[in-house]
Amino acid sequence: MSNPVTAIIVGAGHRAFIYADLALRNPEMLKIVGVADPDKIRQKKAKERYGFSEEFCFDSAEELAKQPKLADAVINGTMDEQHIATSIPLLNAGYDMLLEKPFAVNEDEMNMLVDCVRKNNSKVMICHVLRYTPFYYSIKERVASGEIGDIINIQTTENVSYHHLSTSYVRGKWANSDRCHTTMLLAKCCHDLDIMMWLMGDVKPKTVSSFGSKFQFKKENAPENAGEKCLVDCPLVDTCNFSAKRLYLDQPDRWAFYIWDKLEGIENPTDEDRINLLKGDSPYGKCIYKCDNNVVDHQSVIVEFENGATGTHNMVGGSASSLRRIHIVGTKGEIYGNFEEGVFYVKKIHPTKTGECDTQRIDLNTTGDMVGAFGSHGGGDERLAEDFVSFMRNEKPSLACTSIFDSVAGHKTVYLADKSREQGGIPQKY
Numbered sequence: 246m247s248n249p250v251t252a253i254i255v256g257a258g259h260r261a262f263i264y265a266d267l268a269l270r271n272p273e274m275l276k277i278v279g280v281a282d283p284d285k286i287r288q289k290k291a292k293e294r295y296g297f298s299e300e301f302c303f304d305s306a307e308e309l310a311k312q313p314k315l316a317d318a319v320i321n322g323t324m325d326e327q328h329i330a331t332s333i334p335l336l337n338a339g340y341d342m343l344l345e346k347p348f349a350v351n352e353d354e355m356n357m358l359v360d361c362v363r364k365n366n367s368k369v370m371i372c373h374v375l376r377y378t379p380f381y382y383s384i385k386e387r388v389a390s391g392e393i394g395d396i397i398n399i400q401t402t403e404n405v406s407y408h409h410l411s412t413s414y415v416r417g418k419w420a421n422s423d424r425c426h427t428t429m430l431l432a433k434c435c436h437d438l439d440i441m442m443w444l445m446g447d448v449k450p451k452t453v454s455s456f457g458s459k460f461q462f463k464k465e466n467a468p469e470n471a472g473e474k475c476l477v478d479c480p481l482v483d484t485c486n487f488s489a490k491r492l493y494l495d496q497p498d499r500w501a502f503y504i505w506d507k508l509e510g511i512e513n514p515t516d517e518d519r520i521n522l523l524k525g526d527s528p529y530g531k532c533i534y535k536c537d538n539n540v541v542d543h544q545s546v547i548v549e550f551e552n553g554a555t556g557t558h559n560m561v562g563g564s565a566s567s568l569r570r571i572h573i574v575g576t577k578g579e580i581y582g583n584f585e586e587g588v589f590y591v592k593k594i595h596p597t598k599t600g601e602c603d604t605q606r607i608d609l610n611t612t613g614d615m616v617g618a619f620g621s622h623g624g625g626d627e628r629l630a631e632d633f634v635s636f637m638r639n640e641k642p643s644l645a646c647t648s649i650f651d652s653v654a655g656h657k658t659v660y661l662a663d664k665s666r667e668q669g670g671i672p673q674k675y
């Protein structure tokens with residue numbers, strides 16, 4: 246059996262642990278041998294979870310990069326705007342890398358990182374976890390087999406639920422682009438544009454156009470008597486759909502790693518700890534209409550490809566539930582489905598059939614093979630971590646494997662869409 250790939254966690258937030266946990270499930274595949282994070286609580290958590298000694302705890306990526314090389318790879322789970330500053334020294338120090346998306350927050354940074362990867366001949370894989378879900382993976386297999394012919398048009402939709410929107414893009418980490426340096430499209434939908442580019446294969450975009458704005462959560466839309474902080478001075482605390490009490494105290498487990506991250510150092514936080522946090526300076530306790538959010542809450546993107554095919558992506562924040570939908574029309578047939586339901590349909594042109602076409606319904610929740618192949622809970626994150634090990638070992642990459650070079654088209658399309666949106670929809674050349 247091969248030796249495990251060794252890796253160091255850089256940025257020990259919740260994402261990095263998700264991938265690193267492969268080492269706990271399959272120690273023959275991955276071994277976590279150290280951590281770099283300025284947060285001492287997270288350093289300790291990593292050390293105890295994966296069982297390495299204090300001498301392999303570092304305060305930053307930069308400090309780690311100054312040591313002699315200690316592992317084959319790093320799992321870089323730092324925040325979006327830190328990916329360049331943390332990755333470049335480590336790539337120059339000879340590490341390969343599993344790197345969270347978005348791998349860069351603008352085109353200049355993207356080019357800088359891609360050049361660095363090329364110069365060092367590094368292996369860098371980007372965490373496009375959606376590719377590894379049974380739903381998208383199976384659709385890609387169908388498209389790649391040529392069943393529906395050449396793609397004429399792809400429509401994708403992502404509805405971001407009111408809860409997720411409020412938590413991440415109005416009150417939370419991705420609400421203000423001056424702080425997080427990402428747009429909502431980049432943070433939320435670089436996956437969707439990546440899926441579109443993946444399905445299009447070698448056909449690259451030619452022109453990108455986009456519209457979007459902040460529609461809902463702004464001061465002028467606040468109810469007349471709304472307070473500043475839900476639990477402190479708001480008479481609507483029990484009735485407002487977006488009240489911190491109803492969203493976070495009544496449902497303390499939803500998005501817990503964001504909302505309660507300040508309580509990480511406390512072993513068993515009580516309701517009182519949570520109430521005090523929301524009454525204090527936590528952004529999650531603020532009136533939803535009175536935050537400093539400046540990112541859009543809905544955006545539409547149109548892509549024209551070099552072969553004349555087209556694609557659209559609609560991101561709509563504030564919906565009652567989360568939803569991802571896709572509809573691909575090709576010259577021989579079409580595929581459409583809904584990610585949350587785990588069901589898609591394949592329709593193939595059949596001129597002599599009464600209904601004009603053959604229709605096949607694929608239910609991924611009941612198709613035994615798919616469950617076996619991907620794990621019972623969807624398994625995108627886990628599959629990606631396993632594929633990173635294969636990528637490191639130079640084994641045959643899976644259809645989903647996303648090297649940094651494969652991720653460029655999706656990221657670049659997002660940058661151009663945002664540029665177009667800022668210019669009122671003016672088309673941008675790819």
Ligand SMILES: NC(=O)c1ccc[n+]([C@@H]2O[C@H](COP(=O)([O-])OP(=O)(O)OC[C@H]3O[C@@H](n4cnc5c(N)ncnc54)[C@H](O)[C@@H]3O)[C@@H](O)[C@H]2O)c1
Pocket residue numbers: 255256257258259260261281282283284287304305306307322323324325327331345346347372373374432
């Ligand atoms: N693939 C996905 O579907 C998906 C989903 C959610 C988030 N993400 C992305 O994952 C990334 C991480 O998100 P998160 O919520 O886990 O972040 P986080 O804020 O919980 O963790 C980031 C960690 O980086 C540490 N850090 C800061 N500066 C550092 C430095 N110089 N060197 C080393 N560590 C440093 C912080 O102390 C923190 O512990 C983000 O880029 C995010 O957009 C991806």
